[in-house]
Amino acid sequence: MYRKVVCVLGTAALALITVVGALRVAPAFGDHANVSTEKSCDRACLDGFVDSYLDALAVNDPSRLPVTATVKFTEDGQRLNLGDGLWNTATGRGTYKFYMDDVQAGQVGFFGTMREAGELIIISLRLKIENHKIAEIETIVVRNKGEAENLEKRGHPDALFMETIPAADRVSRAELVKTANMYFSGMQLNDGKGDYPFTDDCDRVENGMEATNNRAANTADAVAAQGNSVDNARRRADLSYSPEWGCKEQFQSGLLHFVTRIRDRRFVVVDPERGVAFAFGFFDHAAGKTRTFQIPDGRTVTVGPLTPWTWEMSEVFRVEHGKIRRIEAVYQRCPYGMGSGWSSWQDSMSTRVRWSPFSGKE
């Protein structure tokens, strides 16, 4: 215990999908079940709360925050006292900033870089605002300097995420979530045969890395990042999944089958005006029999992690005309089967989709 070294997870090139069966559109979840009556916090207001939060975090002083008496805080799925976790160690803000707003729900999401003990890290953040106070704080902290540097090199999120969808082309919140959720459904036990609603120019960024159409990608490294290195030689021989491919091509390969379960799918920011849906979820790799499967070209392959572990995911989608055009994710490895701290155990283990807020009529 006294001299162990945690190996920071290398870059991970996961991600992709199929539609397994019909989409089950389910009601929203617990604390977010009511449509906010708070109308006075617009996009700038919500983004301002993010900045206030990160500024307070950078100086380790939660007393600067306007929080409700019952504010709840999680870091990496664990409920902590506000002031614990990254609040102990943050030393500054970074330059990458990606805000996602849901004015109707009073929720805001954020991807960005921070500094911890001087080193760059990535943070994914969700705030729930009630009566101009922060009521909920959900964070994922990715302590990987290289990935954080990649994100800063990108400079800013893809401008498409900020573009307004023409009023005539906007879809309901439910429809937006339904399309985005097809990404998760298509990846779970991916078989290459599903309906994958991607635009031809769809692109995905994962922890700062271009995970699609990346001609410069070191495929061997990307493949290794999917699991551990023990099985790499065989994996390279059998596996044709590549970050050089496009979104649909990756899913149609059927090679993501080893993602055995995508659960606790919570769409926390839904923004029809910009066609944006932002979700938290978990990608389980059971690593058992599901490692061996047949891909559409008839080959039987054995790929994927050798031991059970889980990605704790936060992922934002830009949807246009019923298709996914852009995806950006911030995620990290966590113990197999871990929960978010925001769901019951049953919901945590469920693959059904939930989103916030839920009016019951959409």
Add this chain to the structure above:
Amino acid sequence: MTPTSAKVRSCVPFGAKERVAIARLAAVGMFVATLAITGISAGTAPPARRVDAAAGACDRACLDGFVDQYLAALLAHDPSRAPLAKNVKFTENGQILKVGDALWGTISGFGKYKFYFEDPQDGQVGFFGTIRENDVPAILAVRLKVQDQKITEIETVVPRFDNTDDKDGPEELDTMGKPNPVYAETVPEAERLPRQKMSAIVNSYFDGLQRATGKGIPFDPTCDRLNNGELTTNNHSANSPILAMGCAEQFNSGFSKFMTRIRDRRFMLVDEDRGLVFGVVFFDHAGRLKTITLKNGTTFQVPAVYRKPTTLMVAELFKIKDGKILRIDAVEGWVTYGAKSGWNN
């Protein structure tokens, strides 16, 4: 009791109502971490154990047999082969899962190392052993609760080494082949300590680590500790001044100030006959300290892994002899900072 508390619990089925405070060890000024979430502070004495009458019918051999049945079913990837109660609860690394998930799908064999320890009085049995997962070496710690000849609780800790630089643990345990024989030695009847006293001794160990002092901890002068098969005391080949120290010297050096909080201390298995206490706890490292000035005036550079918020989930077994901690064996793995055990409401 909440998982963020540094309180200790011993041998009481979770949710049991009868809890009687016992005297604390002298000089153990418990670090108090009042938690805003819970409003509960650390430092409360351990509750008294409640003997599970239904469990009493299973002696050591019987309990070890349940471990063997469990491991055989595990290896066969077939939970139906294990004598499971209808409402059995299963956790792996603190996550509540369905029996049949996680290690049930991946175990491919066992190593040489097998270590059983029992609490016949309360129907609890523990096991440390080496395993293979898709042929990758790992370590398994298991706690089973047996009632009416059925397994009602399965708590496991599975340190996996595919994501760390330190992969030697399983091999080191397999090289040892078997646990230190001192664990199996019977304590003369006249020298046996009551369960509560033994739990309090072990709790003083965690208090001492958290407070970075050896005061009030009854260490035997020959005390040694193994962590995932690695000797972490009196180890002169590890090129570490801290690891070269004995138990008491190590604690008194003040090195452990980076261990911010040792919480959710659950001592589920106590064996008065052999002087054993087994528990599962969490070591939180808030990551604030870069260096620590030791009592001898030297500067200890806090390892990088402890300079950010990290948590170790630790399954730990203590041998107490003549009222002193003689031997410690731990199976431990990294979990998310602030992670819970899955055994608290």
